[in-house]
C-alpha cells in the first residue's frame with residue numbers, strides 16, 4: 001500500500017512537470033513556429049511553381065538525368081538549383097515582410113552623442129556643471145546642432 005501511494009505521488013509530480021513544460025511560453029512559441037513554418041513552405045513552393053518553374057523548364061532538363069554517375073550528378077544539381085531558388089524566394093519574402101514592417105514607422109532620430117568631459121574624456125550628464133570623475137568645472141553645455 002505504501003508503494004502505491006508513492007506511485008501516485010510520483011505520477012502527480014510527473015504530470016505537474018509535464019504541465020510546466022508544455023505551458024512554458026517557448027514550447028508554445030516553438031509549436032506555432034513549426035506550424036507556420038510548414039504552411040510557409042507551401043507558400044514558397046507555390047511561388048516557385050508559379051513564377052520560377054516556367055524558367056526552370058526552359059533550361060535544359062536537369063532532373064531528366066539517366067542512370068549512373070552522370071545521372072546522379074545531374075539530379076544532385078537539380079536539387080541544388082531547387083535549394084538555391086527556395087532560399088532566394090525565402091529571402092525575397094523576408095525582405096518584403098521587413099519592408100512592410102517599416103511602413104508607418106517613424107525614421108529613428110539619430111542618437112545624440114553622449115556628452116564627455118573635455119578634461120578626462122569620460123561620459124557625463126548633459127546638465128553637469130562639474131565632472132564627477134575628475135571634478136573639473138565644466139563649461140555650460142550647448143547641444144551640438146546636427
Ligand SMILES: [Zn+2]
Nearest residue numbers: 117120131134
Ligand atoms: Zn572629467
